[in-house]
Amino acid sequence: MDEYPLSGLESHPRRFKAHWFKSFSWLEYSPEVDAAFCLPCYLFSRKSSPFTSGGFRNWKKLALVAAAKEVVDVHAFFLSLSNIINVVCSCKRNDELRSAYATEISHLVATNQIETGRGANQIGTLKRSGDTRWSSHFNSICSLLRMFGAITSVLEDLATNGSTYSQRGDATYALKSLLSFDFVFILHMMKEIMGITDKLCQALQQKSQDILNAMHLVSSTKSLIQQLRDSSWGALLEKVSSFCNDHAIQxxxxxxxxxxxxxxxxxxxxxxxxxxxxxxxxxxVIDFQLKELNSRFSEQATELLILSTSLDPKDVFKLFSVCNICNLVKNFYSLDFSEQEKIQLDYELQHYELDVVKAPDF
Structure with a gap:
């Protein structure tokens, strides 16, 4: 097919992507139900799953932004973040922001509060965030933290000297949000959460998926998020308090x-x-993140995908593993093999591992 049908929310419709066929050799698509199937599983497995029965058609990306916004205060934070960026990022104000940031850096260098060096302290701009892309929100938060003092200066100037009451009012409202403890706390909290999950989100958005690497990232992301929940509250509060003291925030x-x-x-x-x-x-917020990760990547699904990579012919069966294939049969396809077949499979795979490299077309 040249183009696949759209589905999902009207504001963010999704569709099946043709390039997935190249990434996943086992994939089959049904235009009748607009769903994807695992062809070998569909043909040979008696175990029911989305890839064998009704098909898989949830084309959405990992919805961590939406999960975070389930907490009302975080939803309000993102509204404030968007408003602050919109007020500051007009063409003229952006130039003022860059100038204020350059002045701030010069002062910090002169007072030995930051180090100099190649590539350090480059003058950037405040990043706008997209509606759903996790990395764009992460970039916005990082740039706002980096340029916080300069942004404050620009908003203070605009609130006092704006040419219209609308400009002054918008700047005053944005400044009040920016200098609130609520905003600063969530700003730092989301930076920590997004910093942990950003690598996974980027990996899942790549056209060519390395399933094994992605699944390892899922596991490490879950562990780091859990660690953040269990043992990082004190460090976060200390960091926020220090930041507030530096910027005269109550x-x-x-x-x-x-x-x-x-x-x-x-x-x-x-x-x-x-x-x-x-x-x-x-x-x-962290619990909603873990809930989203666990709903998309349960332990069983993660194990299935990791073990399945042993069947990937890419790079001359680089990931081939007799042990993993046997565990795949044992844990997920036990009903499809007799006990004797399971015993024989181990030895047959060992023969295969040695013999296949001798094949003329290998």
Whole structure:
């Protein structure tokens, strides 16, 4: 087919990609149901799975941005982030931002607060983020943190000297958001989370997939996210507090009672400020990330994909493994082989591993 049908959300429709056939030799596509199948599994396996029964048609990418936005405070953060970038990134203001950033760097170098060297302290611009691309959000957050002082200066100038009330009002609103503890806390938190998950998201977006590498990245990403949840709260809070002190941002009393409009109207139990940031935001966001990762890459699915790479003929069966193939049969296709066939398979694969290299067309 020249083009495959679109499906999914109207705002972000997805479709099957023809180049996947080159990446996955086992793949088969059914135009009748607009779904992908594992051809060998469909023909020979008696075990039901999306690749053998109804077909797989969830073309969405890993939805970590949407998962993070399940936490209301994070959703509000991304709205503020977008607004700040839009206010600052007009053509004229962008020039002012670069100038302010250059001035800030010169001051930091002069006072020995940062080191100089080749490639260091290059003058960049504030990155706009896309709606769904995780890396674009990560780039926006990193550039905003890097240029925070310069952005503050530009917004302060615009809030005071803007040519219209609209410019002054927009800049004032953006500045209040930028200099709030809420914004700074989530800014640092999302940088840590996105820094861990960015490599996986980029790997999954590549046209030519290295399944084994991607699955190892899934495992390491889950582990690092869990470590962040379990043992990094103190370090994060210390980093945020230090940043706030450097930029004259008020830090709330973590032991005080937390209250906002929603909590007070619903008469929820009284919690501390620290509980709000640690449990309601930090832990909740990470739990949504883990939930998304686990729903897309369960331990069973990850193991299946890793073991299946042993059948990949790429690079002269570089990943061929007798042990992995036997485990694949044992763990996922046990009903398709008799006990005697399982015993014989081990020896047959050992013969194959030695004999195949002697074939004339190998």
């Amino acid at each position: 830090i709330p009393d973590m032991g005080a009672s937390f209250s906002d409009i929603i909590r007070s109207r619903r008469k929820k139990d009284v919690v501390t400020v620290e509980h709000h940031y640690r449990v309601d935001i930090f832990t909740s």
